[in-house]
Amino acid sequence: MSRGHHDVGGLPDAGAIEQSEHQLSDWEILADAVNQALGARGIKRTDEMRRAREEMDSETYRDMTYYERWIASIETILIEKKILTKDEIDRRLAEFEKEWGEP
Amino acid sequence: MSDTPAEAHGHEHPKHELSHYAKRIYAIRDLLLEKGVLTEKDIQCQVEYQEARSPANGSRLVARSWVDPAFKARLIAEPKAACAEMGIDATAINEFVVLENTETVRHMVVCTLCSCYPRPILGRPPDWYKSFNYRQRAVVDPRGVMREFGLNLADDVEVRVHDSTADIRYLVLPLRPKGTEGRGEVELAKLVTRDSMIGVMDALSAVPE
Amino acid sequence: MGRAVSSPAGKFKLGDRVTVKFEDRPGHIRTPWYIRGKTGWIERIHGDFLNPESLAYGRDGLPKRTLYLVAFNQADVWGRSAGPSDKVLVDIYEHWLDPAR
Numbered sequence: 001m002s003r004g005h006h007d008v009g010g011l012p013d014a015g016a017i018e019q020s021e022h023q024l025s026d027w028e029i030l031a032d033a034v035n036q037a038l039g040a041r042g043i044k045r046t047d048e049m050r051r052a053r054e055e056m057d058s059e060t061y062r063d064m065t066y067y068e069r070w071i072a073s074i075e076t077i078l079i080e081k082k083i084l085t086k087d088e089i090d091r092r093l094a095e096f097e098k099e100w101g102e103p
Numbered sequence: 104m105s106d107t108p109a110e111a112h113g114h115e116h117p118k119h120e121l122s123h124y125a126k127r128i129y130a131i132r133d134l135l136l137e138k139g140v141l142t143e144k145d146i147q148c149q150v151e152y153q154e155a156r157s158p159a160n161g162s163r164l165v166a167r168s169w170v171d172p173a174f175k176a177r178l179i180a181e182p183k184a185a186c187a188e189m190g191i192d193a194t195a196i197n198e199f200v201v202l203e204n205t206e207t208v209r210h211m212v213v214c215t216l217c218s219c220y221p222r223p224i225l226g227r228p229p230d231w232y233k234s235f236n237y238r239q240r241a242v243v244d245p246r247g248v249m250r251e252f253g254l255n256l257a258d259d260v261e262v263r264v265h266d267s268t269a270d271i272r273y274l275v276l277p278l279r280p281k282g283t284e285g286r287g288e289v290e291l292a293k294l295v296t297r298d299s300m301i302g303v304m305d306a307l308s309a310v311p312e
Numbered sequence: 313m314g315r316a317v318s319s320p321a322g323k324f325k326l327g328d329r330v331t332v333k334f335e336d337r338p339g340h341i342r343t344p345w346y347i348r349g350k351t352g353w354i355e356r357i358h359g360d361f362l363n364p365e366s367l368a369y370g371r372d373g374l375p376k377r378t379l380y381l382v383a384f385n386q387a388d389v390w391g392r393s394a395g396p397s398d399k400v401l402v403d404i405y406e407h408w409l410d411p412a413r
Contacts (some may be wrong), residue, residue, distance in 0.1 A: 006217060008215055008238050009213075009238065009266060010239065010242055010243045014235065014236040014239035017231045017234065017240075017248060017251050018234065019229075019231050019251075021229050022230060025115075025116055027116070027126075028125075029153075031128045032227075033149035033153070034131065034135070034146060037148070038135075038140075038141065040145065040148075041141065043140065050217055066218070066233050067125075068124040068125065071124040071125070071127055071128045071131070072124055074131060075127065078131070078135075083138070084131065089130050089134065092130035093126060093129075096118070097119065100117070100118040
């Protein structure tokens with residue numbers, strides 16, 4: 001066991017604080033709302049989401065953006081609780097991608 | 104499978120250009136609705152709840168505290184009740200603590216483990232609050248962080264950094280700037296920035312032009 | 313600071329000196345690495361809360377644990393401090409604290 005990748009207090013080599021902010025995209029607002037709605041319905045707890053993030057692969061964790069990590073955690077927890085399966089999500093996404101057109 | 108009103112609020116990207124996980128939330132949402140795990144209303148309610156929350160709520164609390172010492176005392180002793188007095192719904196916070204800055208003490212708040220923040224009062228945290236750099240540095244170099252935000256403190260000021268690791272949510276009550284005697288609450292609230300309620304800077308001494 | 317909430321189960325009082333356990337245990341832990349093994353004092357008693365280490369795995373979080381605000385001198389945590397009276401304060405559950413020797 002060692003220090004989790006999320007447990008960053010006091011780690012060296014941190015740079016200046018980048019103070020610019022970005023306006024949230026639709027998908028980020030949706031991720032936020034779905035997360036909160038699942039909590040409000042008692043389907044998952046914040047503690048479970050945090051744990052899912054902590055269990056992510058460390059490289060993936062550092063490379064993902066904030067809301068991408070949330071979405072990955074939501075998926076992990078929903079699959080763990082057998083509410084959705086990865087297959088279902090993959091298939092629905094493939095259908096959407098057909099609709100949206102490929103770049 | 105059509106876009107909900109929730110999607111009209113944000114910055115629009117053509118969906119096929121989104122990253123893998125960004126796209127995935129649409130599939131997840133769709134399936135949750137289809138299976139009746141969530142309703143459209145559930146999601147829309149959360150979008151609206153979040154939109155109603157902004158630092159303006161916190162600024163009002165601080166400005167009232169500056170002009171009304173009895174309110175300040177209530178805010179520090181029973182923060183959720185004081186919020187309710189001002190029509191601010193802080194019920195989603197499990198436990199809420201207000202940290203009062205003085206001439207000799209400044210507080211700063213961070214969540215090194217993730218990004219816990221008093222969202223029901225202040226809305227979403229700024230990107231920098233969630234950044235690795237802030238989470239790494241705040242506990243070990245708070246004065247360096249404050250300097251980046253324009254706050255230089257003398258050595259005899261005590262800096263107290265709170266790492267909010269549990270269900271307690273912290274709000275900094277910044278010091279009232281000198282020379283603001285006689286100003287009304289609405290004017291004073293404009294001096295209270297979000298960043299001053301996180302504690303990386305003091306309140307403004309004048310409203311920026 | 314230092315409001316005491318009544319917590320009949322809590323074993324520490326305001327001002328008690330405590331040392332954070334230096335443990336490396338698996339699971340969802342809310343005691344940051346940098347504070348493990350450090351000694352500070354009880355600044356505030358927050359009350360009893362469900363245990364996040366259990367909640368994180370879908371369990372009920374019982375029995376509740378007493379949560380404390382523990383204050384540390386910066387110099388004691390990092391070996392240095394920019395301001396001589398600077399402090400870092402962390403919310404820590406009772407089962408992570410021992411009385412300081």
